[in-house]
Amino acid sequence: MEEARPAKLTCRELDVLRLLALGLSNRLIARELDISEKTAKNHLSSIYLKIGATDRTQAALYARQVGLIGPREVVPSAGPALTARERGVLHLLALGLSNRLIARELGISEKTVKNHLSSIYLKIGATHRTQAALYAQYSEGVSPT
Numbered sequence: 111m112e113e114a115r116p117a118k119l120t121c122r123e124l125d126v127l128r129l130l131a132l133g134l135s136n137r138l139i140a141r142e143l144d145i146s147e148k149t150a151k152n153h154l155s156s157i158y159l160k161i162g163a164t165d166r167t168q169a170a171l172y173a174r175q176v177g178l179i180g181p182r183e184v185v186p187s188a189g190p191a192l193t194a195r196e197r198g199v200l201h202l203l204a205l206g207l208s209n210r211l212i213a214r215e216l217g218i219s220e221k222t223v224k225n226h227l228s229s230i231y232l233k234i235g236a237t238h239r240t241q242a243a244l245y246a247q248y249s250e251g252v253s254p255t
Contacts (some may be wrong), residue, residue, distance in 0.1 A: 112152065112214070114162055119157060119160060119161075122143070122153060122197075123153050123156060123157050123160075123177065125143055126139055126143065126150060126154060126157065126236065127152040127157050127169060127172075127178060128173060128179060129142055129143070129147065129171050129179045130154065130166060130169055130170060130173070130240075131169070131170040131174060131178060131237075131240070131244070132179060132181045133150045133174035133237065133238060133241055136151055136154070137150075141216065154166075154169070157169060165206070166240055167206060167239055167240045167243045168206050170240045170244055171204075171206075171244065174244055174247060175198060187234075191233075192230060192233060192234075195216075195226060195229050196210070196226050196229060197232070198216060199212055199216070199223060199226040199227065200230055200242060200246045201238055201246060202215055202216070203227070203242060203243055204242075204243040204245075204247055204248065206247035207214060207225045208225070209224060229243070230242055
């Protein structure tokens with residue numbers, strides 16, 4: 111399988127995107143690259159525009175798709191098996207749906223979605239939705255729309 115080629119991102123944008131995909135906050139990205147937090151946000155806005163992403167999760171999935179990060183860098187070790195409902199929630203999360211849209215799609219409340227996500231994070235060792243989405247993409251072959 112041939113990897114997708116990255117959009118025309120600057121070297122600094124590639125650095126920012128890689129750090130974002132590793133789960134760093136804007137503040138930590140700024141510290142790591144010795145830039146202001148405002149500059150990090152500006153880079154992210156430019157990156158989103160260039161790659162057609164609307165949020166951090168889509169950008170992180172893009173970074174994985176084009177080979178900026180490897181699966182070992184982002185996929186936590188698997189824990190207990192996910193329930194069928196948790197797999198469904200994780201699949202929709204990996205497609206980039208918000209909690210509200212996941213709830214609508216599954217006919218459950220947003221609070222229930224949040225509870226499922228908490229359980230999923232615990233089981234797969236993720237700390238946030240970006241890691242969970244990357245886990246889903248790597249382990250289940252889910253690709254963003």
